[in-house]
Amino acid sequence: MLDSVQTSQPLVQMDKIVKTFGGIHAVEGVSADLYPGEVVGVLGHNGAGKSCLMRILSGAMRANSGEIRVNGQPVDMKSPQDAREFGIETIYQTLALANHLDAPANLFMGRELKTRFGNLDERRMLSEATVALRQLNPNFKNLRDPVARLSGGQRQVIAIARAIYFQAKILIMDEPTAALGPSETAMVADLIMRLKNDGIGIFLISHDMHDVFELCDRVMVMNKGRNVGAFRIEEVNKDDILSLIVKGTLPDGWKPRGGTS
Amino acid sequence: MAGNAPEKRRQRRFLPEGSSLHKLSAIVTLVVLIIAFSFTSPAFLSVNNGLTILLQTSVIGLLAIGMTMVIITGGIDLSVGSILALAGVIAGLTIKMGLPVLPAMGLGVLTGAACGFVNGMVIAKMRITPFVATLGMMLIARGIALQLTGAAPISRLGDAFGVLGNGALFRVVEMQANGFPKVIFPGIPYPAILLLVMAVLGWYLLQKRQIGRHIFSVGSNEEAARLSGVNVDRTKIWAYTASGALAGLAGMVLMSRLVTVQPNEGVMYELDAIAASVIGGASLMGGVGSISGSMIGAFIIGVLRNGLNMAGTSAFIQMIIIGIVVIAAVYIDQIRNKN
Numbered sequence: 334m335l336d337s338v339q340t341s342q343p344l345v346q347m348d349k350i351v352k353t354f355g356g357i358h359a360v361e362g363v364s365a366d367l368y369p370g371e372v373v374g375v376l377g378h379n380g381a382g383k384s385c386l387m388r389i390l391s392g393a394m395r396a397n398s399g400e401i402r403v404n405g406q407p408v409d410m411k412s413p414q415d416a417r418e419f420g421i422e423t424i425y426q427t428l429a430l431a432n433h434l435d436a437p438a439n440l441f442m443g444r445e446l447k448t449r450f451g452n453l454d455e456r457r458m459l460s461e462a463t464v465a466l467r468q469l470n471p472n473f474k475n476l477r478d479p480v481a482r483l484s485g486g487q488r489q490v491i492a493i494a495r496a497i498y499f500q501a502k503i504l505i506m507d508e509p510t511a512a513l514g515p516s517e518t519a520m521v522a523d524l525i526m527r528l529k530n531d532g533i534g535i536f537l538i539s540h541d542m543h544d545v546f547e548l549c550d551r552v553m554v555m556n557k558g559r560n561v562g563a564f565r566i567e568e569v570n571k572d573d574i575l576s577l578i579v580k581g582t583l584p585d586g587w588k589p590r591g592g593t594s
Numbered sequence: 595m596a597g598n599a600p601e602k603r604r605q606r607r608f609l610p611e612g613s614s615l616h617k618l619s620a621i622v623t624l625v626v627l628i629i630a631f632s633f634t635s636p637a638f639l640s641v642n643n644g645l646t647i648l649l650q651t652s653v654i655g656l657l658a659i660g661m662t663m664v665i666i667t668g669g670i671d672l673s674v675g676s677i678l679a680l681a682g683v684i685a686g687l688t689i690k691m692g693l694p695v696l697p698a699m700g701l702g703v704l705t706g707a708a709c710g711f712v713n714g715m716v717i718a719k720m721r722i723t724p725f726v727a728t729l730g731m732m733l734i735a736r737g738i739a740l741q742l743t744g745a746a747p748i749s750r751l752g753d754a755f756g757v758l759g760n761g762a763l764f765r766v767v768e769m770q771a772n773g774f775p776k777v778i779f780p781g782i783p784y785p786a787i788l789l790l791v792m793a794v795l796g797w798y799l800l801q802k803r804q805i806g807r808h809i810f811s812v813g814s815n816e817e818a819a820r821l822s823g824v825n826v827d828r829t830k831i832w833a834y835t836a837s838g839a840l841a842g843l844a845g846m847v848l849m850s851r852l853v854t855v856q857p858n859e860g861v862m863y864e865l866d867a868i869a870a871s872v873i874g875g876a877s878l879m880g881g882v883g884s885i886s887g888s889m890i891g892a893f894i895i896g897v898l899r900n901g902l903n904m905a906g907t908s909a910f911i912q913m914i915i916i917g918i919v920v921i922a923a924v925y926i927d928q929i930r931n932k933n
């Protein structure tokens with residue numbers, strides 16, 4: 334079962350990605366891949382380079398060297414718009430919402446629906462947004478309020494809805510549950526499983542070990558800009574990962590765990 | 595006491611919220627000003643003075659439309675007064691060179707748009723803050739205007755040049771027996787019509803078109819807009835170009851009204867335009883503002899100026915009063931945002 338996933342073509346391959354800022358090497362030759370219907374956890378300290386790597390994949394930043402392939406095709410992403418064309422959607426930790434605008438305006442930001450005459454199609458955006466948001470949270474109200482007035486959970490729902498409404502194939506989630514309460518966290522976990530079953534590949538940046546072991550199929554750990562370990566989730570336990578995050582190496586005398594090799 | 599809280603909440607629902615509250619208070623201010631001035635000077639509340647106010651406000655109003663767009667993006671345009679003068683100079687010089695009035699005025703508006711485009715490029719591509727970039731343009735445009743003319747006004751531009759600023763629609767004039775014309779109905783001045791058309795166009799672009807939505811997005815959260823695929827640079831360049839073009843148009847109206855091009859006309863007009871936008875509810879932090887509000891703001895400034903003039907207040911005192919009004923408007927806006 335797992336093997337069949339592995340043999341299909343990867344959605345994304347990132348090959349020897351390098352990103353430097355002046356003399357600082359933020360990402361040093363990191364490679365990663367993602368298969369359909371798979372959740373890959375990306376872990377590491379703040380400043381380990383994981384956000385940087387994901388920003389390169391989402392088109393918000395350009396790598397100095399290295400290659401990104403989507404469905405086997407090398408791609409050159411100059412902007413977030415380019416990334417979206419390849420079905421790569423990102424849910425940023427900051428949520429990237431315009432506080433003064435309402436939920437439909439945020440959901441369709443940069444991709445506004447227009448009428449035949451090129452005017453904004455407010456009515457259709459509102460009805461589409463209502464459907465998209467209620468799917469994630471049936472109690473979603475106040476769609477016409479500026480999003481600054483909404484709760485953290487509602488804002489998160491808008492950010493998630495924005496990514497999945499446009500049929501993402503590849504989803505990057507940066508700390509999607511960091512600002513949420515328990516029930517909202519459970520909602521997001523639920524959603525991740527649903528998306529995974531739909532064949533969407535997800536990169537999940539998280540600090541929450543519980544989430545990582547619950548949701549991820551594989552993990553990769555970054556330390557000081559390098560990929561210090563990539564494992565199937567059964568092969569490692571919490572201590573191994575913490576050791577990789579903190580020291581950049583596995584504990585002494587480590588052997589793959591789980592025994593299903 | 596306990597029963598008080600729901601009571602209060604119910605009461606508050608009847609009050610208009612946020613921006614409409616601000617607009618309402620601006621309209622109330624305008625009405626109060628008109629009533630107060632009609633007491634201080636009897637000639638204030640006359641048709642002719644009304645038309646004068648309309649004429650005076652049309653220039654500030656045109657500038658305020660562009661200024662509002664720029665302020666919503668989170669920027670500011672300090673160069674509109676100078677661009678107004680430069681556009682007038684270009685139109686005047688080309689008329690002197692033999693170009694007909696209409697294409698010359700078109701060239702003037704285009705000059706304004708070009709200056710605005712340069713503003714936008716400097717801000718978006720060179721990443722200079724709007725304050726500094728447009729401050730530079732304020733000096734550059736004024737300098738070019740003065741250099742081209744040797745600081746001397748350009749006059750004798752012909753009657754056709756004065757039509758835009760002095761003409762009116764539906765004006766009814768009757769020749770009297772003694773040979774003097776008598777104005778029966780003064781008509782609707784062209785500048786007022788132009789202001790109305792541009793305000794409606796500005797409202798349409800801001801509220802109904804994608805570019806307007808992008809202007810709001812950029813001002814509300816620039817990084818979010820960029821990450822969402824909004825072309826931030828293009829949006830900013832568009833806003834500054836529009837502001838420049840409107841400044842050029844305002845220059846045509848003003849110079850046409852004087853039937854003379856004055857290269858040192860329009861000094862500090864940018865402050866009136868900024869004041870109009872801010873009084874009308876635009877936030878200098880970006881993301882908030884409306885054309886209708888700015889038009890009310892422009893009329894408040896226009897009425898204030900005119901009423902104080904009619905009451906014989908000195909120009910210096912006027913500056914003090916308008917300065918206080920602007921600070922008060924921003925303060926009220928801050929209180930509103932805290933709630």
